[in-house]
Amino acid sequence: MSSETKQILTTDGIPLEVSLKKAERRNKIKAFLLVAPLLLFIIITYVLPIGDMLMRSVDDKMVTQMLPKTFKAMEKWDGKELPEEEVFAAFHSDFIKLVEEKREGKLSTQLNYTKNGFKSIIKKLRRKSKSFEDGNYKEQIMAVHKRWANVEYWQAIKRRAPAYTGQKYLKGMDMFKNESGEIVSVSEDRRIHRVLWLRTLEIAFFVTVFCFLMAYPIAHLLATLPMKYSNLLMICVLLPFWTSLLVRTASWMILLQQQGLVNDFFVGIGLVADDNRPEMMFNKTGSYVAMTQILLPFMVLPLYSVMKTISPSLMRAGKSLGGTPFVAFWKVYFPLTIPGIGAGCLLVFILAIGYYITPALVGGASGTLISNQIAFHMKSTLDWSFASAMGLMLLTGVLAIYWVYNKLVGIDNIKLG
């Protein structure tokens, strides 16, 4: 009784505390309901499919389902010597079924990923298996081709037994599991993916550096000029920013070609001979130049927005306290711009590391990045699980950088224009 009298009641006779909590909860639900449509949409069409990529990248059920009896029989096999008749018989029975369903081609593609040389021997086996007699399948299969009598090929099949595999990730780093189950690198001349990863990092890094070196002075100029001039100059930054990526790439293709203006200019000033014009496109130079120009606005804008908040009197104070302009700049101005530098560099780096269109058009063979490889596997080899694995490796890297960005600058500080 005494506690009730102390409670403040609303007009409905409900304690105020309860009523407030209820209102708070109602507001929470209201706010959440507003966000819910977009959140659901993004989760269903975007976040879950990225999860789907993860599943695809480790999924190896295809072969498991194609050779169920073989893998059952292989459970007892130690994998050292050639398997017993039982395994061969099971393989034969699985294989006949696949041939009936016309799926042996898929099997050969899949097994070929694990070990080269399966394609031809499976084709041969299909032809010969029609005239096989019952029983003693080991002899008959081994007679088809000498590779069928090689234990390495049977070990390769056994390696495809698990329904899930990290194989694609290893392949993305030019590694594989060898016959004895150790993870080793492929031979040096075949390490194409490592070269690509390193090149992607290298190009992204240098593009970021170039962008920073170019953006810093002009962001400073834009931030210190009087408004009417800086607005005009800002157009030079914003117009490329709003212009189609393909248009900008096209203009670089025109400029950098062998008969293009840049080469004309070099010939004109006598830097290169007319008959010895350097190739500036379809190589790394092309990627560097075009990507730097295209990503430059992304560096200028964060730098500019930070520099605008720095009062010019700080530099004056530094100088009046005896610092030379250089010292004043280095000790006072530069440290204040570090948040902008961080934001700009990480933004450009993240964008550069996943670049696809520009390298594909001006990069040639030596200027393409990991994204181009992903697209290649999506569209040409149709090895979607490998494309997914590489995509996720790239994504992990980007998310790590993004995490750093968030720690350093904060996600809310992303500014657009």
Next chain:
Amino acid sequence: MALPKYTEPHYRIWHYIYLTICAAVFFFLIAPLFVIFPLSFNAEEFLVFSDGMKSLDPDAFSLRWYKDMIYGTKNPWGLATKNSFIIAIFATIGSVILGTVAALGLSSRHMPYKGLIMAVLISPMIVPLIISGVAIFFFMAKAGLAATHLGIILAHIILGTPFVVITVTATLSGFDHSVTRAAASLGSNPVNTFMKITLPLILPGVISGGLFAFVTSFDEVVVVLFLAGLENTTIPIQMWTGLREQLSPTILAVATCLIILSTLILVTAELLRRRSERLRGINQ
């Protein structure tokens, strides 16, 4: 940026070096765009400045590539332009509606798990496009929406909403919520309050977010490359194919039109930004 009179000579020199560097960088940024204009009027078929063009001979210039763009036989630009506009307009409408409504919720101080949800919502902007392309392709293929306009529109809504969410939440951060309470206290229902009070005030943010979404969709090629069939070709796809295969001056005519379009968008976006800053009381 006039230097004070007392500046010492070597700082003066340094200052001029600095200005020269700036001029060079501005030139590097803007000059490539201006190569496109004259070459799109080239009378010849090559993508280099002919001798006639260098000597400004009027015969060296023509509109033939513009004619080819519009009337050319078997030319894909008509269909591509139509598709691009249809896709971009619907994607923009979708992004603006979903994004604005979500931004309203996110700006409420009652919103739970704000940081996490914000991170999910703007993730399509951070994740490299090639990965988004692969993921969205897998979804659309499963949903049977690959090679349909609807599929591409949905994909572009995914890519466009982060921009709307960011610009509208930024606009709402300077929004005085007492005006909506005032409206409510005067008997207005929430929908009416939004339409009559909130929306007009945040409109610059909404429109500039919409512009970002429009440009994103209009210029998007990576995801469309995965999704589009022959019927869904867009301007960027045609440009991409053209740049890879037959680099023709017609592409430059199209590019010139695109630069004009982007100039218009830039002007609109700038005007809106200034208006928005004025409304939010940010003095320049």
